Amino acid sequence: MKNLLKSLDYSVLQQCMHCGMCLPVCPTYAETKEERHGPRGRISLMRAIADGELEITRGFADEMYYCLGCLACTSACPAGVNYAELFETARAEVERRHVIKSxxxxxxxxxxxxxxxxxxxxxxxxxxxxxxxxxxxxxxxxxxxxxxxxxxxxxxxxEPQAPRVGAKFSHQLIKPVEKPAQQKRRVAVLTGCVQDLAFPEINRATVDVLLANNCEVHTPPVQPCCGSLHAHNGDLESARTLARRLIDMIPPENFDAIISNAGGCGSHLRHYDHLLRDDPAYAARAVEWSEKLRDISEYLVEIDFRKPAARAVTQTVTYHESCHLCHGQKVSAQPRAVLRAIPGVELRECPEAAWCCGSAGIYNITQPVTAGRLQDRKMANLRRAHAGIITTANPGCHLQIQNGLRAEKDTVTEVAHPVVLLARAYAAEKNEAAARA
Ligand code: SF4
Ligand code: SF4
Known part of the structure; x- marks a missing residue:
């Protein structure tokens, strides 16, 4: 059987120069201080397997699943190591070899x-x-x-961590096509899976802020999963199938931008060009898709979004960065710019805003002990900001923080996506104008 790690471009495996600058930012290395639990050690193991010096063993598989896939190491790495590709390929190889049998x-x-x-x-x-x-x-x-x-x-x-599913899903809150008073752009909105089940109001708010900025918004009512869960868990074939389905449903050539509001999904959606590079029928469209994929905050800043005038929030706000939004997509300043533009918001930074909260896809299910420790660390840091509202832009982080709050009976009033607060400010503006009329 052909080794997937061996089939990687060797330059990807060789990029690491063993400097160790990634170690202080790696949450699993911080937990144990063991070399094999850090990015440098993991990359060395992958390279040894690609070189045929090591076999894929249960120990290697466990190591790949102990890694959060948070990509903090990629932000710290001066050599530009493509850890995301290495990690996904290694997990895919682990699954193909069936070394974890249960x-x-x-x-x-x-x-x-x-x-x-x-x-x-x-x-x-x-x-x-x-x-x-x-x-x-x-x-x-x-x-x-x-x-x-x-x-x-x-x-x-x-059981206590199960998402609190709402009474309605996104398609019951959003029409397939919604038009602004004056149209300047046409965009498509991705509603996600967990976002659709647990936070459809975030999808509604995403559409609202786009309409307020003159975008015609297309939101297909039943959308397939983006495939991020599959790619991160070693099932690249399913991830490719889902990517093709989504491209067929939302042809990139029809839109100025394709909008995601979930950090984890966006990080995967951005790389459809790479995922489908060997598929002659989809490669070119996947390139266009990746070029047009934007996180909602990133897009709002790019189009110089209209700053609302009404004061709808009167609390101190802090911001937790989703790993895949800041490390995977390099979108870090934009959500803060959105928050700062909302009248009444006082943005107060918390320590270690970009440190993983332990959610990491299904990490809190597969590695509950480490995930719990990361959740505790995150909650302690968030509490240091003394904020009334915690904002974050990924449903997994949102749930993890909500569960952390519930466990501690905190005084925080709300966990919210930045666009929900922005949409609230636009709505307040509309209400004030109506009252004046
Ligand atoms: S992805 Fe995160 S947990 Fe994994 S090696 Fe990189 S920093 Fe460490
Ligand atoms: S920072 Fe980059 S080059 Fe240095 S050890 Fe980590 S992965 Fe390798």
């Missing part, structure tokens, strides 16, 4: 990665089930009767 793991991977997250309608049905379980009181009853103790231990521990 019936339970295979079942969960198949049902979640292969079935649930490739069928958006089925995912919404599962979301509706979660919603019913909560609103009919079944969740409270199950807890009161301690029936959760009948669940396997891991599921029991995860």
């Amino acid at each position: 019936t339970q793991r295979d079942f969960w991977r198949w049902s979640v990665v292969k079935v649930l997250f490739t069928r958006p309608r089925l995912l919404r049905l599962a979301g509706r089930g979660l919603w019913l379980w909560r609103v009919t009181g079944m969740q409270a009853l199950t807890r009161a009767l301690r029936l959760t103790y009948l669940l396997p231990r891991r599921l029991r521990e995860l």
Whole structure:
């Protein structure tokens, strides 16, 4: 069987010059101070496998799954090592070799990665089930009767962290095409999977701020997953299939920009050009797709968004950076620029804003102990900002912080996406104008 790490361009594997500048920013290295738990050690292992000096073993697989994939190492690296490609290829190789054998793991991977997250309608049905379980009181009853103790231990521990699914999904809040009073641009909005289930109001706010800036907004009602979950978990073939589906649904040639509001999805969506480079039918369109893909804050700054005049927020705000937004997409100043433009917002930085919160895709499920420690560290740093509102631009981080707050009964009033606060300010502006009229 051909080794995927071997098939990488050798220059990618050779880029690392072992300087160690990535070590202080690596959360897993900070946890253990062991070389193999840091980027330099992991890259050395990958290179030894590509050179045929080491076999793919269970130990190597565990190491690849202990890595958060947070990409903090790529921001610190002076040599420009493409760790994202190395990491995804290494995980894909681990899965192809089946070195982690477990019936339970295979079942969960198949049902979640292969079935649930490739069928958006089925995912919404599962979301509706979660919603019913909560609103009919079944969740409270199950807890009161301690029936959760009948669940396997891991599921029991995860139950309190289940996303609070809303009564409506994005397509029930957003029309497929919405037109502004004066159209200057045409854009498409990606609604995501977790965002659609847990935070559809963020998708609504994204559309609202685009309309307020003269964009005609297209939002297909049923969108496939972007494939980020699949690529990060060693299933590159499914990731390619989903990328093709999304390109067919949202042809890049029809739009000025394709907008993502989820840091983790955006980081993957930006690299469709690389993912589909060997597919003659899609390679050129994937290049155009990647060129037009923008995070919402990045796009707003790029088009010099209109600054709202009404004061809709009166609290101190702090900002937690999603790893894949700041390290994966290098979008760091723009969400802060959006926040600073909102009248009434006092943006107060927290320490280690760009340190991973432990969510990292499904890391809080696969590595609960380390994820819990990272969550504690994050919550302690956020608390140091003494802010009333915590903002972040990725649903995984959003849930992780919400769960951290719930656990501590904090005094923070809200966790919000920056565009939700901006949309609130535009709405207040409209209401004030209506009151004056
Ligand atoms: S991706 Fe994150 S956890 Fe993994 S090696 Fe890089 S900094 Fe460390
Ligand atoms: S900073 Fe870059 S070049 Fe230096 S050890 Fe880390 S990955 Fe290698």
